[in-house]
Amino acid sequence: MERLLRIENVTQKFGGLTALNNVNMHVDKGEIVGIIGPNGSGKTTMFNIITGIYRPTEGQVLYQDEPITGMEPYLISRKGLARTFQNIRLFSRMTAFDNVVIGMHARTKTNMCDIVLHLPRKRREEKECEERAMELLKLVDLYDVRYELASSLSYGHQRRLEIARALATGAEILLLDEPAAGMNEQETDELLQIIRRIKELKKTVILIDHDMKFVMNICERLYVLNYGVLIADGTPEEISKNQDVIDAYLGEDDE
Ligand SMILES: Nc1ncnc2c1ncn2[C@@H]1O[C@H](COP(=O)(O)OP(=O)(O)OP(=O)(O)O)[C@@H](O)[C@H]1O
Ligand SMILES: [Mg+2]
CATH class of the missing domain: 3.40.50.300 (P-loop containing nucleotide triphosphate hydrolases)
Structure with missing residues (x-):
């Protein structure tokens, strides 16, 4: 323990x-x-x-x-440590998928130098990010609506998307x-x-x-x-x- x-x-x-x-x-x-x-x-x-x-x-x-x-x-x-809020705080004009990817940015370590000098690594990181986001969307049963705008999701779905985004930080x-x-x-x-x-x-x-x-x-x-x-x-x-x-x-x- x-x-x-x-x-x-x-x-x-x-x-x-x-x-x-x-x-x-x-x-x-x-x-x-x-x-x-x-x-x-x-x-x-x-x-x-x-x-x-x-x-x-x-x-x-x-x-x-x-x-x-x-x-x-x-x-x-x-x-x-990651949290969700009592009132929903999503990027409403972004897709469910993008909301999850944003949650990951606390963790990925790319900056401009990396982007220029290490394109292959950057691409690999991006691919990993994407796969991880898909996994999280499946975990909260939002895979089917992953490309819909957050604002168009039902209330219950928005709440679940917040959870996926919080998990995306690697918490x-x-x-x-x-x-x-x-x-x-x-x-x-x-x-x-x-x-x-x-x-x-x-x-x-x-x-x-x-x-x-x-x-x-x-x-x-x-x-x-x-x-x-x-x-x-x-x-x-x-x-x-x-x-x-x-x-x-x-x-x-x-x-
Ligand atoms: N920033 C703040 N400035 C002044 N008072 C505050 C602040 N934040 C919370 N309070 C007060 O502290 C007390 C506890 O508030 P808190 O939001 O933690 O309650 P809660 O248990 O989450 O309630 P609820 O179930 O309504 O969400 C309340 O009286 C609230 O008004
Ligand atoms: Mg409260």
């Missing part, structure tokens, strides 16, 4: 608001871990800290035992912020299957959701936030019986 990620005593304050209060979490290689909690409980803030968008007020994030706290997002991405850990939000039941089922395939590739997944049913189905372990405080962690079975969790959810106004 390899401990990939550690969140140690992380506190995030925004002015007078404590969005995260002394939170500890860890994720091992190959796990699917969920972060759940009502609206405003600090879930996305945790992703923003892990991916370098925010530097926490206190505490540390370690990836493979190395502190990455407050490192530039592109450097963290190069280390092997070891994939952070998905409410990947099933707004999906109908069939789209959610398809998403579950895709996340299972990603696990088969030995990737690690951290996903946020406030739909208990969805996370219980897919996650091996869960962390529960409420008003920035970690109120529980454990297996889905343990969490579903936890009184603090039940209270936090019953206290929530249904959207």
